[in-house]
Amino acid sequence: xxxxxxxxxxxxLQGLSTAFWxxxxxxxxxxxxxxxxxxxxSGFSAGGVRTLGRALPEVPLALDALDxxxxxxxxxxxxxxxxxxxQVKLAETPDDMRILEQRVALLRxxxxxxxxxxxxxxxxALVPGADPSVAGGLVAARDGYAEPYRTTRAFGRAAMKAGxxxxxxxxxxxxxxxxxxxxxxxxxxxxxRTRAVVNAAGAWGRRTARLFGDEFPLGFNALMMMLTEALPxxxxxxxxxxxxxxxxxxxxxxxxxxxxxxxxxxxLHTGRVRLDIARLAASARTAxxxxxxxxxxxxxxxxxxxxxxxPDEIPVIGRSSRAPDLVYLCGFSGHGFELAPLTGRIAADxxxxxxxxxxxxxxxxxxxxxxxxxxxxxxxxPAG
Amino acid sequence: MxxxxxxxxxxxxxxxxxxxxxxxxxxxxxxxxxxHAEPGAVWISEPDGIVELTCDHVDLxxxxxxxxxAIGLVQDTTEAPIAERIDPFGLASLLDSPATPERDxxxxxxxxxxxPVAFLRAIPVxxxxxxxxxxxxxxxxxxxx
Ligand SMILES: Cc1cc2nc3c(=O)[nH]c(=O)nc-3n(C[C@H](O)[C@H](O)[C@H](O)COP(=O)(O)OP(=O)(O)OC[C@H]3O[C@@H](n4cnc5c(N)ncnc54)[C@H](O)[C@@H]3O)c2cc1C
Numbered sequence: 001x002x003x004x005x006x007x008x009x010x011x012x013l014q015g016l017s018t019a020f021w022x023x024x025x026x027x028x029x030x031x032x033x034x035x036x037x038x039x040x041x042s043g044f045s046a047g048g049v050r051t052l053g054r055a056l057p058e059v060p061l062a063l064d065a066l067d068x069x070x071x072x073x074x075x076x077x078x079x080x081x082x083x084x085x086x087q088v089k090l091a092e093t094p095d096d097m098r099i100l101e102q103r104v105a106l107l108r109x110x111x112x113x114x115x116x117x118x119x120x121x122x123x124x125a126l127v128p129g130a131d132p133s134v135a136g137g138l139v140a141a142r143d144g145y146a147e148p149y150r151t152t153r154a155f156g157r158a159a160m161k162a163g164x165x166x167x168x169x170x171x172x173x174x175x176x177x178x179x180x181x182x183x184x185x186x187x188x189x190x191x192x193r194t195r196a197v198v199n200a201a202g203a204w205g206r207r208t209a210r211l212f213g214d215e216f217p218l219g220f221n222a223l224m225m226m227l228t229e230a231l232p233x234x235x236x237x238x239x240x241x242x243x244x245x246x247x248x249x250x251x252x253x254x255x256x257x258x259x260x261x262x263x264x265x266x267x268l269h270t271g272r273v274r275l276d277i278a279r280l281a282a283s284a285r286t287a288x289x290x291x292x293x294x295x296x297x298x299x300x301x302x303x304x305x306x307x308x309x310x311p312d313e314i315p316v317i318g319r320s321s322r323a324p325d326l327v328y329l330c331g332f333s334g335h336g337f338e339l340a341p342l343t344g345r346i347a348a349d350x351x352x353x354x355x356x357x358x359x360x361x362x363x364x365x366x367x368x369x370x371x372x373x374x375x376x377x378x379x380x381x382p383a384g
Numbered sequence: 385m386x387x388x389x390x391x392x393x394x395x396x397x398x399x400x401x402x403x404x405x406x407x408x409x410x411x412x413x414x415x416x417x418x419x420h421a422e423p424g425a426v427w428i429s430e431p432d433g434i435v436e437l438t439c440d441h442v443d444l445x446x447x448x449x450x451x452x453x454a455i456g457l458v459q460d461t462t463e464a465p466i467a468e469r470i471d472p473f474g475l476a477s478l479l480d481s482p483a484t485p486e487r488d489x490x491x492x493x494x495x496x497x498x499x500p501v502a503f504l505r506a507i508p509v510x511x512x513x514x515x516x517x518x519x520x521x522x523x524x525x526x527x528x529x
Binding site for chain 1: 420422423425469470471473477479506507508509510512513515516519525526527
């Protein structure tokens with residue numbers, strides 16, 4: 001059988017976006033998903049589309065990805081429920097305000113204007129549902145949220161429409177490089193041949209890298225979320241806090257989604273998760289302190305998804321130093337949903353050896369092999 | 385204040401309005417006091433708040449399907465209809481729709497899809513917030529050897 005131009009390992013949003021962009025450029029593409037598409041982080045995400053508070057190397061990517069979110073309807077035939085509600089980071093204390101001021105100064109020094117500082121009265125006018133004690137906040141007005149599973153499915157459909165093949169229930173279990181082609185061994189004993197590979201295996205990205213002889217310190221988390229019953233509308237933006245983890249939004253139906261950082265326990269072997277009640281409770285306290293409207297509400301659902309995470313909390317995007325036709329697109333943690341429309345295109349370009357449109361050196365798969373590594377982000381990065 | 389987490393060898397769940405009982409390694413809990421269950425753990429109401437009981441074995445009624453699933457006793461889809469997966473957003477609407485046998489069957493099917501983490505009963509924010517105090521340290525990221 002004729003070899004593929006590209007095999008993508010992993011049918012999450014990152015892999016499906018890569019498949020879409022590659023197939024659109026005319027490549028023969030196959031996506032291999034061990035489970036079902038959207039079964040892991042991409043289907044469980046909180047759907048936050050956030051440029052606010054990003055690590056510096058991610059900022060140019062996040063801003064360009066945001067432009068793509070506003071064009072998804074044209075691009076993939078579905079707007080994915082994207083609502084440009086704005087995202088807000090609230091300051092609870094004067095110390096928090098100082099952190100936000102420093103953040104804005106850092107961004108301005110790098111030429112970025114998308115995060116705007118508001119003082120107490122101004123933020124309370126903008127977010128009347130917030131506790132009257134809030135000291136101010138940082139706002140990214142074009143940010144918002146979308147529907148995670150719908151988005152993942154929509155990219156899958158668009159990739160197939162562009163000609164990609166998607167196989168569910170097929171795991172890649174081995175890899176050999178033979179005559180300038182990759183021969184990937186599959187869980188059913190068969191194999192496929194391809195010119196290039198993109199490893200988009202999410203939290204399993206390190207396992208999959210090892211099949212190719214590569215190694216990087218990719219860890220994983222079971223990020224937890226909660227949903228309240230439907231409440232009368234009281235907030236339109238997605239809100240976070242400055243020194244406590246929080247991501248908080250009210251959906252059109254009135255449910256409030258609370259998350260942004262508390263972690264349960266994940267089992268990579270079974271793909272199962274366990275909630276951690278103490279950390280969910282802390283999350284409930286943060287939400288209650290900042291938003292009085294939920295004090296008498298009830299939580300109807302909690303869940304967790306397994307996401308990858310690198311020690312510096314930014315993803316792995318780049319070619320393997322061992323083989324230029326092997327591309328990594330994994331290690332996305334609580335903010336990989338927003339980046340996916342663009343990072344899939346970057347991976348497709350890398351796999352096809354097209355010119356790079358964005359600076360990606362900071363995301364190199366080898367960065368932890370280098371002796372000294374400086375911190376990359378100025379703020380804690382909540383999911384959402 | 386009582387401990388927030390306790391371990392038992394065995395937890396027996398009763399459908400009747402049973403008085404909770406603890407006898408050494410065994411705890412008897414009433415179904416209607418369970419907020420949430422996972423393999424090896426149940427969260428129950430006690431007068432001073434939510435308590436997490438962990439256990440090696442759970443005995444529970446055959447009819448408590450969502451609880452059986454949450455505990456990990458419904459292993460395949462034979463007991464639940466197969467359904468298209470719904471978003472976290474859609475699941476919330478399903479959870480507040482009236483509790484009919486069809487809705488419960490749908491919840492069971494979604495449970496197969498998303499894992500046993502949907503609460504069995506809604507938990508008031510205030511009650512959950514009263515579990516512990518302060519900000520626990522972030523759980524370190526997990527890593528494979
Ligand atoms: C609860 C939660 C909330 C979040 N909220 C947000 C948010 O609000 N905003 C945001 O931007 N991000 C958020 N994120 C993060 C975001 O969901 C992830 O960064 C993103 O979905 C990662 O996509 P992915 O395709 O890399 O991973 P995944 O969706 O996990 O996909 C990887 C796929 O690879 C498959 N796979 C693994 N190994 C193999 C193999 N050997 N062969 C074949 N297939 C394999 C897996 O089965 C899996 O389906 C959240 C994450 C979680 C868990």
